[in-house]
Amino acid sequence: MTLFLRRAATTIIGLPLVVLFVYLGGKLFLTLCCAVALVGLREFYVAFSKKDRLIHVIGYLATIGYFGAISEFGAGNWLLIALTFFVITVQTCLVVFFRTLPISECITTVYGFLYVPFMFSFVVLVREHAFGHYYVWLILTASFGCDTFAYLTGSLFGKNKLKNTPSPSKSFEGLVGGIIGATLIGLVYGVVINHFFGEKDAAAHIVLIATVISFFGAIFSIIGDLAASAVKRHCEIKDFGNLFPGHGGVMDRMDSIVTVAPIVYMAMTVMFWFVGLEI
Amino acid sequence: MTLFLRRAATTIIGLPLVVLFVYLGGKLFLTLCCAVALVGLREFYVAFSKKDRLIHVIGYLATIGYFGAISEFGAGNWLLIALTFFVITVQTCLVVFFRTLPISECITTVYGFLYVPFMFSFVVLVREHAFGHYYVWLILTASFGCDTFAYLTGSLFGKNKLKNTPSPSKSFEGLVGGIIGATLIGLVYGVVINHFFGEKDAAAHIVLIATVISFFGAIFSIIGDLAASAVKRHCEIKDFGNLFPGHGGVMDRMDSIVTVAPIVYMAMTVMFWFVGLEI
Numbered sequence: 001m002t003l004f005l006r007r008a009a010t011t012i013i014g015l016p017l018v019v020l021f022v023y024l025g026g027k028l029f030l031t032l033c034c035a036v037a038l039v040g041l042r043e044f045y046v047a048f049s050k051k052d053r054l055i056h057v058i059g060y061l062a063t064i065g066y067f068g069a070i071s072e073f074g075a076g077n078w079l080l081i082a083l084t085f086f087v088i089t090v091q092t093c094l095v096v097f098f099r100t101l102p103i104s105e106c107i108t109t110v111y112g113f114l115y116v117p118f119m120f121s122f123v124v125l126v127r128e129h130a131f132g133h134y135y136v137w138l139i140l141t142a143s144f145g146c147d148t149f150a151y152l153t154g155s156l157f158g159k160n161k162l163k164n165t166p167s168p169s170k171s172f173e174g175l176v177g178g179i180i181g182a183t184l185i186g187l188v189y190g191v192v193i194n195h196f197f198g199e200k201d202a203a204a205h206i207v208l209i210a211t212v213i214s215f216f217g218a219i220f221s222i223i224g225d226l227a228a229s230a231v232k233r234h235c236e237i238k239d240f241g242n243l244f245p246g247h248g249g250v251m252d253r254m255d256s257i258v259t260v261a262p263i264v265y266m267a268m269t270v271m272f273w274f275v276g277l278e279i
Numbered sequence: 280m281t282l283f284l285r286r287a288a289t290t291i292i293g294l295p296l297v298v299l300f301v302y303l304g305g306k307l308f309l310t311l312c313c314a315v316a317l318v319g320l321r322e323f324y325v326a327f328s329k330k331d332r333l334i335h336v337i338g339y340l341a342t343i344g345y346f347g348a349i350s351e352f353g354a355g356n357w358l359l360i361a362l363t364f365f366v367i368t369v370q371t372c373l374v375v376f377f378r379t380l381p382i383s384e385c386i387t388t389v390y391g392f393l394y395v396p397f398m399f400s401f402v403v404l405v406r407e408h409a410f411g412h413y414y415v416w417l418i419l420t421a422s423f424g425c426d427t428f429a430y431l432t433g434s435l436f437g438k439n440k441l442k443n444t445p446s447p448s449k450s451f452e453g454l455v456g457g458i459i460g461a462t463l464i465g466l467v468y469g470v471v472i473n474h475f476f477g478e479k480d481a482a483a484h485i486v487l488i489a490t491v492i493s494f495f496g497a498i499f500s501i502i503g504d505l506a507a508s509a510v511k512r513h514c515e516i517k518d519f520g521n522l523f524p525g526h527g528g529v530m531d532r533m534d535s536i537v538t539v540a541p542i543v544y545m546a547m548t549v550m551f552w553f554v555g556l557e558i
Contacts (some may be wrong), residue, residue, distance in 0.1 A: 092506075224370070259370065265360070
C-alpha cells in the first residue's frame with residue numbers, strides 16, 4: 001500500500017509538471033528534455049557497465065551536442081552530422097585507448113546514445129514541428145494511456161500470460177486492452193481538437209491522424225516496455241534507478257516514451273506526406 | 280612478389296571502375312554504393328557473430344531502406360526516420376525472440392549498421408550535394424592518398440613504431456607523411472579546379488576548402504584504418520574477407536572511406552556555412 005501511495009504521490013506531483021513543460025515548449029522544454037535524456041542515458045550505461053566509465057562522457061557530450069543541433073537547426077542535416085561525429089569520436093577513443101577499452105564498451109556507448117537521447121529527442125522534434133503542439137500530447141496518451149489500460153484490463157481479464165517474453169507476468173488481454181484504450185483516447189482527442197479548431201491547419205484530418213498515430217503508438221509503447229524489460233533482465237537489475245519514488249528511474253518511466261516518440265514523429269511525417277501537408 | 284602483383288592487378292582494374300562510377304553519379308552510383316555497403320556490412324556481422332544470423336537481415340533491409348531514402352529524399356528528415364525505424368525494429372526482434380536472441384547481437388546489429396552503411400552513405404550524400412562533383416574526389420584522395428604516402432614515408436623513414444596501438448608495425452613518421460601527402464594532393468586539386476573553373480560556384484574558396492578537407496580527411500583516414508584494425512584484433516581475424524585479390528574484403532579496402540566520407544561531408548557543410556554558401 002505504501003508503494004501504491006508513493007507511486008500515486010509521484011504521479012500527482014509529476015504529471016502536472018510534465019504537462020506544463022510540454023505546453024510551454026521552446027528552449028526551456030528542450031533543455032529539460034536534454035537533462036532527462038542525460039539522466040536516462042547514465043542509467044542505461046551504468047546498467048550495462050556496472051560503473052561509470054570515461055567513454056560514457058562521449059555519450060553525454062554527444063547528447064548535449066545533439067540537442068544543441070536540434071535547438072539551433074531543427075530536424076535534418078545537422079542531426080546526421082552530430083550523430084556521425086559521435087560515432088567517429090567513439091572509434092577514435094577505441095584507437096587511442098586501444099589496450100584499456102573493451103570494444104563492447106564502445107558499441108554499448110553508441111547503442112545507448114541511440115536508445116535513449118536519440119529516440120527521446122523525437123519528443124522535442126514533434127513538439128517543435130509546425131503542428132506539433134496538437135500532436136505531442138499523443139506521445140503521452142499513447143504510452144501512459146496504453147500502460148494504464150493494459151494494467152486495468154490485465155488485472156480484470158488477464159488469463160493468457162505472456163510466457164517466454166521479458167515480462168511473463170503480463171497478459172495478452174492486457175496488451176489488447178492497452179492498445180484499444182490508447183486508440184480510443186486518440187480518437188476522442190482528435191474529435192475534441194477538431195470540434196474546437198475545426199478543419200484548418202493541422203486540425204485537418206486530425207481525427208483520422210490522431211487515431212492512427214495512437215494505434216501505432218500504443219503497439220510500440222508495449223514493445224518499448226518489453227524491450228526495456230529484456231535489457232533489465234540481461235543486466236540483472238530490477239529497476240534502472242530510483243529517482244522517482246515508486247516508479248524507479250528515468251528509464252523505467254521513459255521506456256515506452258523512447259519508442260513511442262519516434263513512431264509518432266514517423267506517423268505524422270508519413271501521414272502528412274500522404275494528405276499533402278507540408279512537413 | 281605474387282601478393283604485390285595481385286594487389287597491383289586489382290588496383291589497375293578496380294581504380295578506373297571506381298573513378299568511372301563516381302564520375303557518373305546518379306542512381307547507378309547510389310545502387311553500387313548500396314551493394315558495396317551490404318557486402319561490407321555482412322563482413323562486419325560475420326566477423327562479430329562468426330556466422331550469419333537472422334537478425335542481420337534487419338541490418339541489410341535497413342541498408343536498402345536507408346539508401347532508398349537518400350535516393351528519394353536526399354539528406355535530412357527521412358534518413359533520421361529510416362534510422363529510427365531500424366533501431367526500433369531491432370528492439371522488436373529482441374522482444375519477439377527474447378529467449379533465443381542475445382542482446383549483444385542486437386547491439387552489434389545496430390552498431391554495424393552505423394559503422395558500415397550509415398557512414399558509407401556519406402559518399403553518396405557528398406556526390407549528390409550541389410557542389411559534390413567537385414568535392415567527392417577528396418574522399419578518395421584523402422583516404423587512398425594518405426594510405427599510400429603513409430606507406431612510402433613509413434618504409435623510408437619509419438623509426439618510431441606505434442606501440443600499444445592496433446597497428447604496432449606502423450610508424451609515427453608514416454602517419455605524418457600520410458597527412459602531409461594527402462593535404463598537398465588536396466591543395467594541388469584545389470588549385471587545378473580553381474584554374475579551370477575560376478572563382479564561381481563551389482569553385483569559390485575551393486583551394487582553401489579542399490586543403491582543409493584533405494587535412495582532416497587524412498587524419499580521420501588514419502583513425503578509420505586503426506579502428507578497423509582494433510575491430511579485427513577483437514574478432515581475431517586478419518582480413519574482413521577476400522573479395523579483392525591481395526586487398527582482402529570490402530571492409531579492408533573501405534576502412535578509411537567510412538570515416539573519411541562523413542568528415543568530408545561535415546567539413547563541406549561547416550565550411551560552406553562559414554563562407555555563406557547555401558548548403
